[in-house]
Amino acid sequence: MAIILTLSKLAQWVDGDIVRGGSQLPIAGMAALDVAGPSDVSFLGNEKYHGQFLLTQAAAVIVPRGVVDGPEGVALIAVDNPTLAFSVVVRHFAAASRKFTPGIHPKASVDPCAVLDPDQVCVQAGAVIMAGATIGNGTTIGPNSVIGEDARIGRDCYLMSNVTVRERCVLGERVLLQPGAVIGSDGYGYELVNGRHVKIDQVGIVEIGDDVEIGANTTIDRARFGKTLIGEGTKIDNLVQIGHNCVIGKHCLIVAFVGISGSTRLGNYVTMAGQAATVGHVTIGDNTTLTGRAGVTTNLAGGQVYSGLPAIPFREEMKLRATVRRLPKLIERVKALEQALRLQSAAAD
Numbered sequence: 600m601a602i603i604l605t606l607s608k609l610a611q612w613v614d615g616d617i618v619r620g621g622s623q624l625p626i627a628g629m630a631a632l633d634v635a636g637p638s639d640v641s642f643l644g645n646e647k648y649h650g651q652f653l654l655t656q657a658a659a660v661i662v663p664r665g666v667v668d669g670p671e672g673v674a675l676i677a678v679d680n681p682t683l684a685f686s687v688v689v690r691h692f693a694a695a696s697r698k699f700t701p702g703i704h705p706k707a708s709v710d711p712c713a714v715l716d717p718d719q720v721c722v723q724a725g726a727v728i729m730a731g732a733t734i735g736n737g738t739t740i741g742p743n744s745v746i747g748e749d750a751r752i753g754r755d756c757y758l759m760s761n762v763t764v765r766e767r768c769v770l771g772e773r774v775l776l777q778p779g780a781v782i783g784s785d786g787y788g789y790e791l792v793n794g795r796h797v798k799i800d801q802v803g804i805v806e807i808g809d810d811v812e813i814g815a816n817t818t819i820d821r822a823r824f825g826k827t828l829i830g831e832g833t834k835i836d837n838l839v840q841i842g843h844n845c846v847i848g849k850h851c852l853i854v855a856f857v858g859i860s861g862s863t864r865l866g867n868y869v870t871m872a873g874q875a876a877t878v879g880h881v882t883i884g885d886n887t888t889l890t891g892r893a894g895v896t897t898n899l900a901g902g903q904v905y906s907g908l909p910a911i912p913f914r915e916e917m918k919l920r921a922t923v924r925r926l927p928k929l930i931e932r933v934k935a936l937e938q939a940l941r942l943q944s945a946a947a948d
Contacts, residue, residue: 603627606659609640610676612691613684618667620674626658629688644682661685699739707740735772747783753809765821771809777837779816782807786820786827786843786861799823801843808832814839814855823861830867842879854891866901 607622609615627638632648635641635657642661643652652660652669659674661681669675678684703709703717704724712730715722719736722728725743732746735754740746744758747766752758756774764770765783776782788799803822808831813819817835820843821827827841830849835841839853842861847853849867858876859865866885877883877895884901894908907916 606674606676609659609688613661613676613678613687615661615676615678615684616664618662618675618677619669620659624658624674629685629692630657632657632660640685640688642681642685642688644685661688699737713746729766741778750783765805767804768821769804769806771807771811771831773810774807775812777813777815777817780813781816781818782813783821784818786823788823788843788861803827803844805829808849811835817841820845820861836873848885863895 604626605622606617606620606624606626609626610617625638626640630636630639630641632641632643632651632655635655637656637658639657640659640661641655641657643649643663643666655670655673657673659676660669661676661678661684662669663681664677664679666675666677699721701718701721703722706724707722707726709722709728710730713728713732713734715728715734716736720734721739723740723742726740728734728740728746729748731749733751734740734746735752735756737755738752739757741758741760741762743760744762746752746764747768749767750764751769752764753770753772753774755772756770758764758776759778761779762776763781768783783805786801788801789796790799801821801823803824803826805819805821805827807829810832811829813835814837816837817839819827819829819841822844825844827844828846830847830851832850833847833853835853836855838855840858841847842859842863844862845859846864848865848869851865851868852870854871854873856874857871860877860879862880863877864882866883866887868886869883870888872889872891874891875889875893881895882898883895884899886902887899888904889895889910890904890906890913892908893906893910896909899905899910904913905911906913907919
């Protein structure tokens, strides 16, 4: 069933002001400017999309404060930050459309020693919940997901299909795991003994704070001993590898294909862009940003932007790149000078 709300209710959601359009205008969906229809709301978050804004068929558009004109017949809601406001709209529509139907599917396998309330959780087909596992109220365990022995899953979590949470690992509340995420896989530890790689037992756990989101096919290794920790509010993209005994701070952003080696410590509000990586046993301070493909080989102070391999402050790395780009011309100049010197020497002889 479509979710219908009025323009006035929408403005209330986003803390905005209606600058054009009737307060009872019905809104039933959301879409980008170029594909929105006459029952959708959209947003103008970047001036480069102003052309699409002028041609949009949306019922309403969330715009920056100060914008009062737009396509004929399109309602406008003015806010401080249209991109952030639209994320609120998305969140509300998604929450309203998500169906939570408590109960245990007959094709799920739940050990009698697992702790959960069948009237307060949703366990879907093919899911396996092992002995001693605890599942909080309001949590959904998706199809074919596996919750290991004595694992603890908090309230209102959403584990999508084919997720694995291994034994004794702990998830806080409102944790979102996208399909294929693996929590608590063995850390990568071996010792070379008599020419053979001997596996080192990994007996720790992974502990994940509240409001963490983890992308599809991301793996977080259990600690060799103790805990691998993911702080509250951190958002991790798809295909990320986090090694054993890492400590990831609160509200970090870790983008796709990032690799974090064992025993690395990230402070709070650290951003790692795509394909950035670290060696093991390094510390990265609070409010650090690593640009794409940056490689961390030593401890980094917080509050700066780093790039390159090895990662150095961004401005310094940009100067180095500019110098490298000038090398071909410098080489040609040196060759020309050498040739001139040879000719001068030959003439003198």
